[in-house]
Amino acid sequence: MARQILSSSALLFVLYDPHRRAPASENDFLGAISLGCAMENMWLMANSLGIGVHIVSSLSESRVARSVMEMLKVPDNFVIGFTMRLGYPVGQANYLRVRRDLNDFTHRNGFENKGLG
Secondary structure (H helix, E strand, O other): OHHHHHOOOEEEEEEEOOOOOOOOOHHHHHHHHHHHHHHHHHHHHHHHOOOEEEEOOHHHOHHHHHHHHHHHOOOOOOEEEEEEEEEOOOOOOOOOOOOOOHHHOOEOOOOOOEOOO
């Protein structure tokens, strides 16, 4: 992963302040949804411009995140929500994509009916 990060044209860190949240937003659930919506919009715009996007979850791990935050001199009240690698794709993506099977998280007409079918 380090090679891919170092070879990226750009890294975009999406930060948030967990202490500033919407009223009655227990555990900042609405803040997480808002970050996801913002990320999706950036991803769609990048894609429309021919720019490739790769979400890098490993930089949100607490030990790594602290190092990144220190390097970037980010104030202590912020945390890394997401990190994106951005760049113009040269060819087929060569990174590991982890996908869950659709039947792992779908239910039909009730929670006990696992899967779509």
